[in-house]
Amino acid sequence: MAICKLFDPYPKDSRENFFDEEEIISEVEKLLSGKFWPLILGPKRMGKTSILKIVVKELGGIYIDASSIRSIKELGNSILENSVTKFQLDLKIFKVEIEKKPVSTIRSILNKLGNTILAIDEVQNITSPWLISLLSTAYNESEVRFAFTGSMIGLSRALLGSSKGKKLSTQFKGRPIVRIEISPFNEEMSRKFLDFGRQSCGVKMSDDEIVDAVKTYRGIVGWLTYYGNFRSLGYSHEKAKEMVNQIAENLIKDEIKTLGKIEKAIIKALSLVDNAKWSDLKTITESIYRSSIKDWSFNHALEQLILSRIVSKNKEEKEYSLTDPMYKLAKSLTEF
Numbered sequence: 202m203a204i205c206k207l208f209d210p211y212p213k214d215s216r217e218n219f220f221d222e223e224e225i226i227s228e229v230e231k232l233l234s235g236k237f238w239p240l241i242l243g244p245k246r247m248g249k250t251s252i253l254k255i256v257v258k259e260l261g262g263i264y265i266d267a268s269s270i271r272s273i274k275e276l277g278n279s280i281l282e283n284s285v286t287k288f289q290l291d292l293k294i295f296k297v298e299i300e301k302k303p304v305s306t307i308r309s310i311l312n313k314l315g316n317t318i319l320a321i322d323e324v325q326n327i328t329s330p331w332l333i334s335l336l337s338t339a340y341n342e343s344e345v346r347f348a349f350t351g352s353m354i355g356l357s358r359a360l361l362g363s364s365k366g367k368k369l370s371t372q373f374k375g376r377p378i379v380r381i382e383i384s385p386f387n388e389e390m391s392r393k394f395l396d397f398g399r400q401s402c403g404v405k406m407s408d409d410e411i412v413d414a415v416k417t418y419r420g421i422v423g424w425l426t427y428y429g430n431f432r433s434l435g436y437s438h439e440k441a442k443e444m445v446n447q448i449a450e451n452l453i454k455d456e457i458k459t460l461g462k463i464e465k466a467i468i469k470a471l472s473l474v475d476n477a478k479w480s481d482l483k484t485i486t487e488s489i490y491r492s493s494i495k496d497w498s499f500n501h502a503l504e505q506l507i508l509s510r511i512v513s514k515n516k517e518e519k520e521y522s523l524t525d526p527m528y529k530l531a532k533s534l535t536e537f
């Protein structure tokens with residue numbers, strides 16, 4: 202059985218399989234052609250990796266997965282390994298050089314790449330302060346154009362020059378970074394997404410089932426994709442939902458692992474109530490945490506969750522909620 206391309210669970214690498222009503226791919230490409238550097242922000246599973254892969258394939262470039270890159274040396278090695286054949290670089294020599302003087306070696310590799318696109322996925326993970334200065338010199342001295350995805354924590358925040366009082370951010374202020382925010386699909390878009398898959402792949406799903414799936418996954422495209430994929434394989438609506446839950450549980454367990462204790466308690470609180478005002482959220486969080494929490498530490502944790510798009514703030518109602526409804530599974534995941 203051929204896989205339904207729209208519902209393929211891997212990140213997409215071609216435009217035909219990417220549902221793009223808002224024409225984000227074209228926008229990213231337009232910015233790059235004008236020598237701006239897009240920074241794509243948004244919750245997990247909203248197609249950020251897919252966008253970078255498609256753009257790199259269409260415009261020619263190098264894709265770097267920085268989700269496990271921490272240091273500038275690791276970044277250098279990854280750039281090198283991904284460009285060695287295309288640009289005929291001497292792997293052995295550069296490897297030794299990266300060990301000895303990573304920053305200047307990356308600089309000279311970037312110069313060799315010429316007018317190409319370097320797409321760095323999950324840039325916030327690279328904690329080295331050298332990256333900002335590396336990017337500054339790349340901007341001034343090389344022709345390489347960058348595209349990034351990340352969340353508003355760590356480095357990607359510094360790239361935008363919004364982290365307070367840090368010397369590094371000022372070095373990069375006013376540089377060509379343009380941020381593009383990706384938000385969960387609204388109900389209409391989610392319905393269109395599933396309907397498009399139903400039609401193009403001939404998947405048997407009823408309108409009622411689509412309505413239920415749209416409500417369940419609240420516009421997080423990754424879950425809609427997995428659900429659609431199970432349906433295209435012939436699983437029933439209920440069975441498909443159960444299987445998506447199972448995958449989500451494992452993924453979310455992993456994602457929550459790295460968070461701080463107060464952050465976990467806030468997530469658990471929001472899994473118990475759908476929307477909460479600040480003071481209610483704090484009270485519920487404290488009861489889960491079994492101790493009072495200072496305002497500033499609570500606010501700091503909440504801010505981190507908002508910046509990483511795990512929690513959304515409704516500005517009009519001043520209420521907080523989980524961006525991804527599947528994070529509610531955290532109810533049974535985190536122990537206090």
Ligand SMILES: Nc1ncnc2c1ncn2[C@@H]1O[C@H](COP(=O)(O)OP(=O)(O)O)[C@@H](O)[C@H]1O
Pocket residue numbers: 207209210211212213218219220221244245246247248249250251252422423424426427
């Ligand atoms: N607009 C879209 N059209 C088709 N599939 C999508 C779209 N956005 C995301 N997906 C699918 O959702 C899942 C998560 O996408 P990914 O690109 O890894 O997102 P992110 O990097 O934001 O976590 C993948 O299975 C991908 O194929």
Ligand SMILES: [Mg+2]
Pocket residue numbers: 249250251322
């Ligand atoms: Mg990704």
